[in-house]
Amino acid sequence: MKNLWYKDAIIYSLDVETFMDVNGNGIGDFIGLTKRLNHLAGLGVTCLWLLPFYPSPNRDNGYDIMDYYNVDPRLGTLGDFVEFMHQARDRGIRLIIDLVVNHTSNQHPWFQSARSDKNSKYRDYYVWTDNPPKDAQDKVAFPGVQESIWEYDEQAGAYYLHRFYKEQPDLNTANPEVREEIRKIMGFWLELGVSGFRIDAAPFLIEPLGMENAKREELHNLLSDMREFVSERRGDGVLLAEANVSPDQIPLYFGDGDRMNMLFNFLLNQYIFLALAREQAAPIIEGLKTLPDTPHTGQWVNFLRHHDELTLDGLTKDEQQEIFAAFAPDETMQIYGHGIRRRLAPMLGGDRHRLELAYSLLFSLPGTPLLRYGDEIGMGDDLSLEGRTSVRTPMQWSNTQNGGFSTAPQDALTRPVISEGEYGYQQVNATTEQRDPNSLLNWMERVIRIRQQCPELGRGKWCILETDEPSVFAHCCEWEGNTVLTVHNLAKQPCTVTLKLKDFKPKHLMELFANRQYEPFDGNSSSIEVDAYGYRWFRSDSVL
Structure with missing residues (x-):
């Protein structure tokens, strides 16, 4: 596969149902999403990941599907979808959609x-x-x-x-006829122009639980079959797997470059939050070193938060408790015993410095970054809502009725808009932030623009740099003779950190991005000043 476009992508995840309502019925729709494509293009998004939009009884946020070949009538029509695809393509935005074939709705x-x-x-x-x-x-x-x-x-x-709710009976993926149905579903949406699929619950697809005479190796080959089919139908098509598995299981999903193109980086995600809680770099370093090597075509998708809970099941109980104490001290903020049902901004107490630090880390780590809708404006959560819906409230566009999401009466909305407190739509919305040059939205546009200028971060060979400050994480990525170096201070105290460069000898470091304007870096010194929760990105023409 020559076109590795996904290694340079900026992925943005959203649910059509909660993004923008045009017809005034309180439910987001494809016409509304199409009207907001300019916002996404202006932000710098190059790839959308849409949550399920298929006909569904909606017992599990649309993941209980009744018809794989249509659009939920509440969200629009297939014609609306095709027009959306056309408009997105005109703006250089690709589309990945959810492929939910571990189970169907019991109404299917x-x-x-x-x-x-x-x-x-x-x-x-x-x-x-x-x-x-x-x-x-x-x-x-x-x-x-x-x-x-x-x-x-x-x-x-x-x-x-049913590995999930009882309304979602599991499909028998050992059955060749089911596999043929999966190919037909992928073929249908590829023909309509999608660039690939996010494979929901990938580990369950290939586990022979309850399947008589099913051979584990043959089930594993389902991943190869799916990749082969997508590649034949669309040469640059990709598969992104949801596979929260132990490090020794990860190679199973990448294969020899013949299975998944991308995996969500669940392991590193958990270590990032441990590092943020401790204000120390060691957990990030451990997380990166624990990851197995990927094939040339393989890529990690890094994220801070998405539509589900922040799962911490890869950490020890003591480590989980550290993160709970820092970011989710109330039991109402926790879920399933090892998860957090909060958005990032309230988790970090609305601290702009810590938010910038966290997102600077996200965009500079080796791999492809993922944003969740509303991240760009610092949206909050609604803990009065049940379960995961706390982080699935409607997008806040303006300080007008319902945050500009819908003109419907408040009680007709698919979910309540956050209307009270510091994260209410009156204070946190895209229109207000767009007018403020110092807003999080404008900062996010800038960091995305810088990230797009640094293909080294998505494609290059990475290296962790030793420092004399336990709170400072420093790393560099080299690709085609160019190197990007980033320094992040996770602590609340400023510092001057000495980088132990060893084999990395920069001839010249040019600052690309930072939390403020610093004095120019002296290439003859390896000491770098960094503010509390500060960050600095540099480019060098030296080689590792």
């Missing part, structure tokens, strides 16, 4: 046929048993919310597997 015609007739060909589209194992309860996806992964269906006269 496949499942309705499967439960009503044992001889239906769709019976084997799902995983059934007469005697569910009693030792599988530790495999529930939502501890404390979900009681079991097996549900008895009276009409079917058997139990069906």
Whole structure:
């Protein structure tokens, strides 16, 4: 694959339902999203990741799908989708959509046929048993919310597997006919112009739980089959996997460059928050060193927050408690025993310096950065809402009715807009921030512009630089003879840090970006001044 466009991408994640409502029914729609494409293009976004927009009973934020070949009527029509695709393409914005094929809705015609007739060909589209194992309860996806992964269906006269909610029966991916359905779904949306898919719950797709005579290796090859199909249909098409797995399992998803193009960097994400809580660089260093090497075509997608909880399951209980104490001290801020259901701005107490530090880290780390809608303006959360919906409130566009999201009555909105407190739409919105040259929105546009000028960060060989300050994380990335070096101070105290450069001998360092204007760096010295929660980016023409 020669076109590695995703290594230079700026990915922005959103849910059509909560982004922009044009017809005034209180629900976001594709026409509204299309009207806001100029905002995204101006921000510097080059790739959108859309959460599920398919017809759905909406028992799980649209991840319970009834029809893979259509648009939820609440959000618009296929015609609206195609017009949106055309407009996005004109602005140089690609699209990745959610491919949710671990399960369907229990309202999907496949499942309705499967439960009503044992001889239906769709019976084997799902995983059934007469005697569910009693030792599988530790495999529930939502501890404390979900009681079991097996549900008895009276009409079917058997139990069906559901790794998520009971309304989401798992598909039998060992069945060749199910695999053919997956190819048809991908082919349909590729034909409409999407650039790839975010593979939901990738580890569950290839685990033979409850599947009789299923061979694990053959299930693993499903990832290769999907990649081959996408590459044949669209040479620059990509697959991005949601796979929160241990480091030793990661190579399974990249393969030899013949499986997933990208993986979410769940491991590093957790170490970043441990580092922010401790105000020390060591956890970031440990996280980076723990990551296995990726093939040439492989790429990490780095993020701070997304539409789900901030999961900390890769850390020890003591480390989890450190992060809870720093960023989610109230139990109402926590979820599933090892997660946090807050957005980044309130987690960091609205501290602009810490927010800039965190996002500067995000954009400078090796890999491709991901932003969640509203990150650019510092949106907050609504902890009065149930579960994960606390971080899924409507986008705040202006200080007008409903934050400019919709003209519908407040009680008709798909979810309440944040209207009170320091994160209310009256204070936090795109229009107000656009007019303020010192706003987070304008800062975000600037850091994205700088990141786009630094392909070294997405494509290069990275190296951690030793320092004499435990709070300072310094690293560099080299690509095609150019090197970008960044320095981040995670502590509340300023410092002058000495970099132990070893094999890296810069001839000249030019400052690209910083939290303020510093005195020019003296190339004859290895000492660099950095403010509290400060950051500095440099470019050098030297080689590692």
